[in-house]
Amino acid sequence: MSIYLDHNATTAPDREVVDAVAWAMAQAWGNPSTLYRQGREARAVLDTARARVAGLIGAADPFEIVFTSGGTESDHLALTGSCGAGRGDHVVTSMAEHKAILRTCAQLEQSGFRVTYLPVDGLGRVDPDAVRKAITPKTALVSMMLANNEVGTINPLPEIAAICRERRVLLHSDAVQAPGRTAVDVAALGVDLLSISGHKLHGPRGVGALWTRRGTVLQSVLAGGSQERGVRPGTENVPGAHGLGVAAELARKRLAETPARVRSLRDRLWELLRAAVPEARAHGDLERGLCNVLNVSFPGHDAEELVLLLDKEGIEVGTGSACTTGQTTPSHVLLAMGVSPQEARCSIRFSLGQCNSQSEIDEVAAVVSRLVGGRSTCHS
């Protein structure tokens, strides 16, 4: 058995989720767009899932949920869909966003849009005042993530939302890392569009949702039938949506207890590591950021080598962003935070989950301390 500390890359589906997906696959296989009983039953399962996902993020109306194939598609639909609706030709985002946002922005630039990539401070936060200054009469959309996947930093979304509302600009947030780890309430955040993903909250992979405030016009990226209000055509993934709905319910119920427990484990890990390895440095906002993330560099120890050494010891951790594994370029998030490339190459990400125990944390701290305590694997 390994110790899994890479919950920001993905999470194991809950047993109840696995059962729910299997049940829906076998029983609710009808096409929800059809009129007879089998179709109506599938439609009912989909409607329940929609209501559960809406409940997770405080959405008033399940109708506002659009099911997608995951976080990447939700981000893509939010950006491309609102830019395609003729609101303007300018987008504001930040340098610390997930690649799903940054690469979609790069595509938009190729089709003639202008994108402003705002810097972040040393903790990874965007300054709301910088958003205010970046907005022009041609700005179609601002996209700012809620919680950063690499360092866990939480952006001041309510402040940014107030500015966007005043300037009548849509605000999208990639909130994929947030559910189950911090409260997500679309009304309190003040956003117009919000992305989530099943596999980051102990749900199925390959399913996600985009919440769209009622009245927000989005151009469909795909052409086809009128499923999901025509915004996301294609016969619905009923088992995936059902699994996401069950995962959303579980995440909502656990919110009262899990984040506080995970935070204390995360803090314990950092205490143990910094005591054993004085040169270790944590990146991000440990105080106000996500409860489960500890991004730390061990100067002189190449991150990828360390990840492989830990794997041999049965410990699974990430090197910042899973999407850049195999690349030697340092994390764009850490660079944006002002971390040097040498130090960024030496940073690994521990991201904890609801199932981790104190004895696991103690073992991880002991193994890491042994591996990095003495010798260096690279020189920077």
Ligand SMILES: *Cc1c(COP(=O)(O)O)cnc(C)c1O
């Ligand atoms: C994982 C992740 C995504 C992509 O979600 P998928 O469901 O894997 O496509 C997008 N944004 C953030 C912040 C993520 O952590």
